[in-house]
Amino acid sequence: MTHIARKRFGQNFLTSYTIIYNIISSIEAKPDEHWVEIGPGQGALTQPLLEQGIRLDVVELDRDLVALLKEKFKTYPNLHIHSGDALRFDFSALAEDDKKLRVIGNLPYNISTPLMFHLLDNAYCIEDMHFILQKEVVDRICAAPGSKKYGRLSVMMQYYCATELLFDVPPSSFDPEPKVMSAIVRLVPHQRPPVQVNSVALLNRVVTEAFSQRRKTLRNSLKKLIDEADIAALNIDPSARAEVLSLGDFAKLSNLLSESA
Numbered sequence: 001m002t003h004i005a006r007k008r009f010g011q012n013f014l015t016s017y018t019i020i021y022n023i024i025s026s027i028e029a030k031p032d033e034h035w036v037e038i039g040p041g042q043g044a045l046t047q048p049l050l051e052q053g054i055r056l057d058v059v060e061l062d063r064d065l066v067a068l069l070k071e072k073f074k075t076y077p078n079l080h081i082h083s084g085d086a087l088r089f090d091f092s093a094l095a096e097d098d099k100k101l102r103v104i105g106n107l108p109y110n111i112s113t114p115l116m117f118h119l120l121d122n123a124y125c126i127e128d129m130h131f132i133l134q135k136e137v138v139d140r141i142c143a144a145p146g147s148k149k150y151g152r153l154s155v156m157m158q159y160y161c162a163t164e165l166l167f168d169v170p171p172s173s174f175d176p177e178p179k180v181m182s183a184i185v186r187l188v189p190h191q192r193p194p195v196q197v198n199s200v201a202l203l204n205r206v207v208t209e210a211f212s213q214r215r216k217t218l219r220n221s222l223k224k225l226i227d228e229a230d231i232a233a234l235n236i237d238p239s240a241r242a243e244v245l246s247l248g249d250f251a252k253l254s255n256l257l258s259e260s261a
């Protein structure tokens, strides 16, 4: 069965044996673990994952690929194939017996950010996640305060997870080749939040407003939400820009809002 890559499903299939080997070595899967692969495609990662003896659930949107996977892996009782949209999939329903899920995926670029946040809604049942994403997105996820790449994605992802860029994946590793460099990121949900936040929705709101116009000072970008004097009372400089604030600073701002709500 040959499959022609579909652009609308973000299909860039991994073909580099070296990259596949490096991914499998760095994730260190162990036989008693429960893994979930998002977008298995034609099985480039699925096959070596199954060989680790793990239980593997895969979620694939393209029905042609689901049929291909069912045929290709019919002799593997440890594989469970789910046909559907990972954005609507209830991952918590897979976690059983207190065994946390390990998640992996060479993600379709068009849904990568909402999908990561969808998974993080169930962070309590996830051990870790490894994703191949556009390198630019990985850089933003992992960026520290003060960096040009630091923004809403960095703050919100770092609230939920420890983040680490493992290695770059060049376009030549895929068929068809994407136009941009990719990278693999490791996300490990925090056991306990690194900062105390009263409302994640308010944290998200403050961070979104603060970065909506990066060049503006906090005094201006947060004008609609918080007075300049209240910002200063938190020991945060109102003339600073969002990009220098730590996660702890954003937590203080959002907690102030939650107290006055």
Ligand code: SAM
Residues within 6 Å of the ligand: 009, 010, 011, 012, 013, 014, 015, 038, 039, 040, 041, 042, 043, 044, 045, 059, 060, 061, 062, 065, 084, 085, 086, 087, 105, 106, 107, 108, 109, 111
């Ligand atoms: N894992 C394969 C590989 O590395 O060669 C395929 C990766 S390809 C970049 C992305 C895969 O995600 C495709 O198989 C695509 O059909 C699938 N996909 C796209 N949107 C999806 C969605 N919303 N839910 C689940 N799978 C999706």
